[in-house]
Amino acid sequence: MTAKALAAATGIDYREHLRLPMMPHILCPGCGHGIVLKALLRAIRSLDLDWDRLAFVAGIGCSSRLVGYIDGCTLHTTHGRALTFATGLKLARPDLTVVVITGDGDGLAIGGNHLIHAARRDVDLACLLLNNETYGMTGGQVAPTTVPGSVSTTTPRGATEPPFDACALVTAAGASFVARGATSLPLELDTLIAAAIAHRGFSFVEIESDCPEYFGRYNRLGRAPEMLQQQRRRFDEVDETLAAKRFVGAPPHAGVPRLRTGVLHERKT
Amino acid sequence: MVVDVKTRETSEVETEQLATGCEAIAEAIRLADVDVMAAYPIRPYDGVMQAAAKLIANGKMDVEYIVADGEHSQFEIVKHACAVGSRVFVGSSGVGWFYAFEAIAVTAGLRLPVVAICGNRALDDPGAFGTEHNDSLAVRDLGWLLPWAETAQEALDLALMAWRVGEDRRVSLPVAIGLDGAFLTHSQHIVKIPTQAAVQRFLPKFDLGDRLLHPDNPITIAPQVDQDWLMEIRRQNDHAMRQALGVIREAHADFKTIFGRGGDSPFLDEFMTEDAEVVVIGQGTLSLPMKVAIRRLRKEGHKVGLVRLKWFRPFPTEEVVRSLGRFKAIGVVDRDYSFGSPFYGGVLYNEIRSALYSQASRPAIVGFIAGLGGREIEQPMATEIFEKTEAAARTGLPAGDVCHWIGVRE
Numbered sequence A: 001m002t003a004k005a006l007a008a009a010t011g012i013d014y015r016e017h018l019r020l021p022m023m024p025h026i027l028c029p030g031c032g033h034g035i036v037l038k039a040l041l042r043a044i045r046s047l048d049l050d051w052d053r054l055a056f057v058a059g060i061g062c063s064s065r066l067v068g069y070i071d072g073c074t075l076h077t078t079h080g081r082a083l084t085f086a087t088g089l090k091l092a093r094p095d096l097t098v099v100v101i102t103g104d105g106d107g108l109a110i111g112g113n114h115l116i117h118a119a120r121r122d123v124d125l126a127c128l129l130l131n132n133e134t135y136g137m138t139g140g141q142v143a144p145t146t147v148p149g150s151v152s153t154t155t156p157r158g159a160t161e162p163p164f165d166a167c168a169l170v171t172a173a174g175a176s177f178v179a180r181g182a183t184s185l186p187l188e189l190d191t192l193i194a195a196a197i198a199h200r201g202f203s204f205v206e207i208e209s210d211c212p213e214y215f216g217r218y219n220r221l222g223r224a225p226e227m228l229q230q231q232r233r234r235f236d237e238v239d240e241t242l243a244a245k246r247f248v249g250a251p252p253h254a255g256v257p258r259l260r261t262g263v264l265h266e267r268k269t
Numbered sequence B: 001m002v003v004d005v006k007t008r009e010t011s012e013v014e015t016e017q018l019a020t021g022c023e024a025i026a027e028a029i030r031l032a033d034v035d036v037m038a039a040y041p042i043r044p045y046d047g048v049m050q051a052a053a054k055l056i057a058n059g060k061m062d063v064e065y066i067v068a069d070g071e072h073s074q075f076e077i078v079k080h081a082c083a084v085g086s087r088v089f090v091g092s093s094g095v096g097w098f099y100a101f102e103a104i105a106v107t108a109g110l111r112l113p114v115v116a117i118c119g120n121r122a123l124d125d126p127g128a129f130g131t132e133h134n135d136s137l138a139v140r141d142l143g144w145l146l147p148w149a150e151t152a153q154e155a156l157d158l159a160l161m162a163w164r165v166g167e168d169r170r171v172s173l174p175v176a177i178g179l180d181g182a183f184l185t186h187s188q189h190i191v192k193i194p195t196q197a198a199v200q201r202f203l204p205k206f207d208l209g210d211r212l213l214h215p216d217n218p219i220t221i222a223p224q225v226d227q228d229w230l231m232e233i234r235r236q237n238d239h240a241m242r243q244a245l246g247v248i249r250e251a252h253a254d255f256k257t258i259f260g261r262g263g264d265s266p267f268l269d270e271f272m273t274e275d276a277e278v279v280v281i282g283q284g285t286l287s288l289p290m291k292v293a294i295r296r297l298r299k300e301g302h303k304v305g306l307v308r309l310k311w312f313r314p315f316p317t318e319e320v321v322r323s324l325g326r327f328k329a330i331g332v333v334d335r336d337y338s339f340g341s342p343f344y345g346g347v348l349y350n351e352i353r354s355a356l357y358s359q360a361s362r363p364a365i366v367g368f369i370a371g372l373g374g375r376e377i378e379q380p381m382a383t384e385i386f387e388k389t390e391a392a393a394r395t396g397l398p399a400g401d402v403c404h405w406i407g408v409r410e
């Protein structure tokens, strides 16, 4: 994205694209999903897309709730099925740009099968998977992304199962564009979402988006600002070489970023 | 009134505790020494997940507990755990229950005594979280036993009954306990929690016997039988469902002996019916607003009462006919719908009507659809239900509509 486009995008009046009669929204104070929504609106602005040729499809969960607030063509579908609705929509109306908003429970648990097959077929959809490591809407249960040791309402003593690496999963399944973004890096998020939408083929962006209400509270991670700072620290380093340099002498793993943001895989189709 | 929320010993066989319907079910899972339970979050059923997870984390319960990746796998997991001899628990609500439907149908077909709760919730679309009975009722023809609880106490008691009856070799069928979403799943009551020893006297260990799938016992379950044997196997399910009535009676008698609870009839709970001329019948927490209305109407001289149906499957035809045959008119209140059914009535309405058809003298039967999607049945609505039923007692059924939607904006 050019600096000019970025400036234009950040000058956006979000209210133009929100369903104001739906306010107040149901997201908890500090929820990361609001940051993603704003980044999405900025990304669309930067691409200068025609809102009448843009459709948003979501499943069920706090993240999927976002489509309820976008003043555009939106489909709020059934739990786990957003990608199948979106595939049908794209087949019937290939002229539409289709953006799918899903969560880690919706997209990786109950809808996991659809995710890998959408990636395998490389359907021309942009899928944003908002990962908060929990089922927020139903009260903070363990999800297939919960890091071992984390407390949830169904794992009061800490989760034990290994989590999915969503980006690795869809890359292996055949997606042609895979990226990871984070709400603690909101401007990079604009760029990643815009690139995903512009890409032809199945583009996937996993977005680390905090749930302060359940995941944060149960794991004593502080409130939203503290959670964002911690999240930021996890993504702080741009690459592992730099991380290794900066933390010479540090114990193994300390300071090495657990996760990398940015475009992780791209295959031009 | 001050309620002592701490657990206290009240007798040799039980303690008391303040618990929601979901928490009472979690206690039942502990007491029944369930081997495997599977969960997936959906409101209002998910209250059980959390309550069970807490019992496990606090070291009070030992159960293999898996949070599955969706309801379909959730029900498949317990089904197969059951086939190899585990006592199991599972549950869901509304559309989640429907997502598991393939497994739900097969479980009954396989005669596997899975015990589930259905935290009753309206089906999408349009979205609503509140109670509606069409989720449970969707399985009514498949061979699942379907009891409905009124209170958290009854939820716990029915769960213990469910394992006992479902696992009985004469029955060997799954059981889905209906719990009205929010009204029961999430409201607290004082619940008597039996001791493990008392429960062991009531509930024998699960034993599939020669039907256990085990390498030492090479048997085939779920074979492809085609038209050669399918009817015979269906007929066995029919037989099992018939047997279930007697097994429930036995279990109810034992339950009363051991725990001193359960009322006179395993199937019906009657309230102020001795001299009643007009009664309403319904399931679950419907009884609560109805009882309030009955007390009030009786002060005004109306001879009204309530019959609450505790088991929808197997349908206790004999008991229902005997009980309802005494009254001049009956109002059937459905918290469900059955679009396009005879007289456009609810599911229960048509079942009650069918049960009474062969009686020489039949009361007038009026149908009501009320409280859908968790809408509260308020006192004016309850009054209207009784007024319409009383009118039918006086003058017979009016021509035209005999089923009414109550409290709906037209």
Ligand code: SF4
Binding pocket: A026, A027, A028, A030, A031, A032, A033, A062, A063, A132, A136, A137, A210, A211, A212, A213, A214, A215
């Ligand atoms: S529960 Fe968590 S994910 Fe859901 S809106 Fe609240 S903070 Fe966000």
